[in-house]
Amino acid sequence: MLTLGIVNTYDKIKVLDAHYRAIARAAPICYAYGFSLALYDFPFKMDADELVQFVADKTTIGESGKYLKLLHEKKHLFVFDLPKKGFQPQFGSVVVTTSKPEKKFAITPEAFADEIMNNKSFLVLVGLGRKGLPKELFSLARSHLDITSQGVSLETCTAIGCIPSYVMGIVRTKGSVK
Numbered sequence: 001m002l003t004l005g006i007v008n009t010y011d012k013i014k015v016l017d018a019h020y021r022a023i024a025r026a027a028p029i030c031y032a033y034g035f036s037l038a039l040y041d042f043p044f045k046m047d048a049d050e051l052v053q054f055v056a057d058k059t060t061i062g063e064s065g066k067y068l069k070l071l072h073e074k075k076h077l078f079v080f081d082l083p084k085k086g087f088q089p090q091f092g093s094v095v096v097t098t099s100k101p102e103k104k105f106a107i108t109p110e111a112f113a114d115e116i117m118n119n120k121s122f123l124v125l126v127g128l129g130r131k132g133l134p135k136e137l138f139s140l141a142r143s144h145l146d147i148t149s150q151g152v153s154l155e156t157c158t159a160i161g162c163i164p165s166y167v168m169g170i171v172r173t174k175g176s177v178k
Contacts, residue, residue, distance in 0.1 A: 001121040003036040003091045004029070004164060006156075007082065007137065008043070009129030015043050020054065022128050024061035026160045027068035033164035036076035037068075038091065038123065040083075048072055048079055086140055092121025094141040096133055097163060099153040101144030109147055113170035124163060128156050 006026060010018055019042055030037045044051050052072045056065025071077040080088070087094050095112070107115075116122070124145070127133035138144065147163050148154070154162060 001036060001090070001092060002034060002116065002164075003038050003078075003121075003123045004160065005038040005040055005087070005091070005123050005125045006128050006160070007125055007133055008039070008041040009127050009131045009134065012041060012043055018128065019043065020058045021061060022157060022160065023051075023055050023068065024059045024065060025157045027065070027071055028063075029161050029164050030076070031067040031070055033168040035124075035164050036078065036091075037071055038078040038080065038088075040080050040125075042079065044079070048077055051079060052077070082134075087123055090121075091123035093123070093143065094137075095122050095124045095143045095145050096138050096141040097124060097126050097145050097147060097159060098133065098138075099146055099148065099151050101146050102138070105138075105141065105144040107143040107145055108149055109145070109167055110170055112143070112145055113167050113174060116167065116171050117174060126156060126159050126163070 004026060006022060008019065023039065026037055044054070046054065052065060052068050055068055068077065095107070125133055125137060147159065147166055
């Protein structure tokens with residue numbers, strides 16, 4: 001299982017446009033590339049059904065929530081508080097995305113694609129907000145992924161689109177070579 005986890009580092013109390021727009025942008029990417037979508041620490045006080053309807057009512061992105069609805073129907077949408085001691089084990093190994101990976105934990109997109117091809121499960125975390133992912137999450141991750149391999153920092157929604165598409169492009173290319 002591959003899961004894109006978006007960690008909210010914006011406002012934890014008030015719902016902002018950035019919250020539901022990021023969800024609406026992530027859903028078609030997750031759907032297209034076979035990822036589940038997990039949302040962490042979002043300020044929504046609603047269940048997943050209500051969240052899907054709320055996002056669909058707020059934006060036309062992702063065909064007005066069509067892909068978010070499809071993810072939810074297929075049980076590939078998850079909403080959680082940020083865990084204190086570790087992420088849900090059913091998602092597999094945690095991979096943090098960063099433009100500054102610690103050398104000993106760094107994984108290249110190509111090596112990550114190889115791991116995916118070996119049927120391993122991963123939770124790929126992206127931070128939503130100016131601060132990026134909280135540093136305490138780095139210690140919970142087995143790997144640190146710089147999708148650019150060049151230390152280039154990407155805006156959240158750019159990363160949300162780039163990471164699944166680039167990694168799965170490598171997987172699909174390598175898979176067709178065999």
